[in-house]
C-alpha cells in the first residue's frame with residue numbers, strides 16, 4: 001500500500017531529537033506560553049523573513065486573529081480565492097464579515113486580474129492563499145492593495161518558506177498566517193499555528209487576543225479568545241524547524257521526479273509561475289476522468305486524495321450565500337478534475353516508482 005501521507009516516517013526521521021525535547025518540556029514544569037514558545041516565535045520569524053511572530057493554537061485561529069487585528073467585522077468584505085480549503089473562508093465568517101470569491105488562475109491561486117472589479121467601499125482585506133505550496137503573484141497583490149487602501153493577509157498554511165521574486169512571501173503582506181497541523185510542511189504533533197508581520201503593533205495585538213484579550217493578567221482590554229501555542233508543540237516545532245531545509249529539499253526532489261517522469265497525455269502536471277517558488281505541500285495533477293483515475297490507482301493500492309472536492313461556495317456551510325453550480329466555473333472545474341499524488345517526507349524511491357508507473361499506464 002502506498003499511503004497519501006505517513007506521519008510516522010517524519011517522526012522517525014528525527015525521533016531521538018523529538019523524544020528528548022518532549023521529555024525536556026515535560027520536566028520543565030512549564031506548559032503554556034513559556035520559553036519554548038518565545039524561542040520558536042523568534043526562530044520561525046527569522047525563517048519566514050518577518051520580524052514579528054505570535055504562536056497560536058491553529059491555522060484557522062491564526063487567520064481569524066489576523067483579521068481581528070485589522071478590525072475586520074460585520075459589514076466588511078474580504079476578497080479571497082474561490083478554490084481554497086474552507087478554513088480560509090471560516091476565518092472571514094468568524095469575524096462576521098462577508099467572503100467575496102475571486103476565481104483562480106492556471107496556478108490554482110487567486111487571479112489578480114479579477115480582483116479589481118470585486119472591490120467595493122466595504123472591502124477591507126484581500127486574503128490570498130498560496131495553495132499547494134506555490135506563492136501567489138505577491139507583487140501584483142501588494143500593488144492592488146496599495147492602490148485601493150486594502151490590507152493584504154496571506155494564508156500560508158501550505159507554503160512554509162515559499163518565495164516570490166526571491167523574497168519570502170510575508171515581505172509583501174500585512175500579516176501572514178501559518179498552520180502547523182501535523183500534515184503541513186512544518187507540522188507539529190497536534191494542532192498549532194502562527195501569524196507573522198512586519199508591524200510590531202499588530203503582533204502585540206495578536207498576543208493579547210490569543211490570551212483572553214489581556215496583556216496583564218485579569219485586566220481584559222478586549223474580547224479575546226484562548227488560542228495559545230503549547231510549550232510542547234513549540235519545542236517539537238523547533239526541532240523540526242531546524243531540519244526544514246532538508247525536509248523541503250526532499251519534497252522538491254520528489255516533485256521534480258514526478259514532473260520529469262510522468263508523461264501520460266491524459267494527466268496535466270502542475271506548473272510554477274515565473275518568479276514564484278513552490279514548496280510542494282501537495283502534488284496536484286488534473287484529469288478530465290478524475291474518478292476513473294482515482295479508482296485505477298486505488299486498485300493498485302495507491303491512495304489518492306482530492307484537494308478539494310467541493311469548493312466553499314457550494315458547501316452546505318455557505319448555502320446561505322445562495323450560490324449554485326456554475327457560479328465559479330473555474331473553481332468547480334478544478335474541484336471535479338484535481339487529484340493529489342502521494343508526496344511526503346520519508347517516501348521511498350521504490351514507492352514513487354510504483355506511483356509513476358501506474359500513472360503512466362493508466363488509459
Ligand SMILES: *Cc1c(COP(=O)(O)O)cnc(C)c1O
Nearest residue numbers: 058059060085087088157179181
Ligand atoms: C490547513 C489549512 C488551514 C487551517 O489550518 P488548521 O491548523 O488546520 O486550522 C487553513 N488554510 C489552508 C489553505 C489550509 O491548508
